[in-house]
Amino acid sequence: MQITRVDLTPVASRRETGSVSRHVIIRLNTDEGLVGLGEMSDVGDWGIMYDLTDIKGAYESLLVGKDPLDWRAITTAARSRLRMGGAIRAGFEIALFDLTGKIKNQSVAGVFGGSLRDRMRVCYPIFRNYSREDAEANIKRVDRRMEEGQDLFRLYQGDVGADEIFLDGVKSKWGDQFVLKSLDFSGVKKWKRVVHAVEILVQYYTPILLESVSDRKDPVGQLEVRRRIDLPISEHVSSIDRAYEFAKHRYVDIFNISLSGAGGFTNALHIAQVADAAGLSVLVGTTQELSIGVAAQAMFGSIVENLDYPGDPTGGLLYESDVVKDPVRYEKGYLIVPDGPGLGMELDEEKIAAIQESLSSVS
Helix, strand or coil, rough: CCCCEEEEEEEEEEEEECCEEEEEEEEEEECCCCCEEEEECCCCCCCEEEEEEHHHHHHHHHHHHHCCCCHHHHHHHHHHHCCHHHHHHHHHHHHHHHHHHHHHHEHHHHHHCCCCEEEEEECCECCCCCHHHHHHHHHHHHHHHHHHHHCCCEEECCEEEEEEHHHHHHHHHHHHCCCCEEEECCCCCHHHHHHHHHHHHCCCCCCCEEECCCCCCCCHHHHHHHHHCCCCEEEEEEHHHHHHHHHHHCCCCCEEEEEEHHHCCCHHHHHHHHHHHHECCCCCCCCCCHHHHHHHHHHHHHHHEEEEECCCCCHHECCCCCCEECCEEEEEEEEECCCCEEECCCCCCHHHHEEEECCCCCC
16 A cells, blocks of 8 residues: 555634634545545644645655555654644644554554553643632633533643632532642743642632743752742653753653654653653653544554543533544543544544635734
């Protein structure tokens, strides 16, 4: 079997919060009719869009005429050709391994030796509170999700006073039924401000962990938080160099790994292995994917040995529209790992047509 053509389809899906995220659906076509599905997720984060004509050319230069089962040579070449990694290489590898699984009639997890788990505990994101109005809207969001059985949440820390209003409102209704997976500081605050915020907010709920607790240019600040706050610290790790540095200096306890950040399965697994060798843990992060990307994250989570903490891939709950016939499933706070072959996803052309939208940096 050989890959014959790559198709890229940009789509835009609205989040329940009202914002719109853009993604690119990838199809690897073959001479025997099988199609590998991939996703470049949430590609508008930085306000600059990719040139899909260029990406299609880069993909096809690596894939056309190649046997998908020769994936090790293909992914090695891709790491050199697509050096920036990120969503571009992640989408490439997701589609390639979906196709490989379909050829072998097994799940993507099966391609890597089989699943260790069939579900993964995940949290729902609560975006920043900057005002009482934000807090009240987020309390209603929690109410709805709790009634659906989703009891684990991640809070992006915003204004401390508004966060107090939010947590107090949640606690008055839900008490200990509500579980706070993490306070996420997104690597944008100085460590002293983080310590101050944590000391106030833990009076309402003690999170399982803290996320990105210092300016990303100040990893030593993470050590300062660890010395003062007796909670595990997690940070996004997307490269082998960063993994070695964090493992050597013990800056954090947990590597937050997403396929989009790491550039696909192969690099993500290498990073997880560095953590494991250093006695550190892993959680599966997110950039907020549609179902294809979430399914890939679930497959990754199912094969990582040191997955000791709940993860973040809840895009299947967050978006109002998707692109597959049967979206990923969640049950009582768990993401269910899809059944194969491949990612276990099938495109819905009508859904795609309804949200297809050209990518542009100019609004």
